[in-house]
Amino acid sequence: MFLYSLDEAIVLGRKAVDLCQIEHPDRSFLLTKLAADLSTRYEQLGVIEDLNAAIALGREAVDLFPKGHHHWLMSLGDLTVNHSARYIHLGFLDDLDEAIVLCREAPDLCPKGRPDWSRWLLDLGANLAHRPNNLES
Numbered sequence: 797m798f799l800y801s802l803d804e805a806i807v808l809g810r811k812a813v814d815l816c817q818i819e820h821p822d823r824s825f826l827l828t829k830l831a832a833d834l835s836t837r838y839e840q841l842g843v844i845e846d847l848n849a850a851i852a853l854g855r856e857a858v859d860l861f862p863k864g865h866h867h868w869l870m871s872l873g874d875l876t877v878n879h880s881a882r883y884i885h886l887g888f889l890d891d892l893d894e895a896i897v898l899c900r901e902a903p904d905l906c907p908k909g910r911p912d913w914s915r916w917l918l919d920l921g922a923n924l925a926h927r928p929n930n931l932e933s
Contacts, residue, residue, distance in 0.1 A: 827857035864905040
């Protein structure tokens with residue numbers, strides 16, 4: 797996606813979220829899409845404010861979806877990746893710890909037959925591998 801198009805998508809996404817009432821059933825989808833766009837822009841430009849906003853919006857989206865719902869799992873995955881990215885960028889263990897907590901929560905709510913079940917275990921392992929050896933998780 798071209799940066800100009802991405803910037804426009806973010807502006808429009810913010811307007812859509814602002815216009816959408818908290819109780820509206822589509823709010824969680826709008827938040828997830830906006831968080832993904834901000835995360836993409838962070839990957840392209842490295843502006844930490846985009847990643848911070850993606851995490852905040854992603855958390856709100858995860859909290860709105862019913863636990864275990866397919867879209868909840870997708871949003872949770874995005875949130876986990878964003879916490880891991882912020883840990884890599886800033887080195888704050890709180891972000892790595894949050895990514896680990898989220899990765900541990902998902903397999904219990906994800907049916908074992910789903911293809912992404914094993915992905916959660918792989919993500920958990922990857923996040924645990926980033927954890928300094930002298931710290932408990």
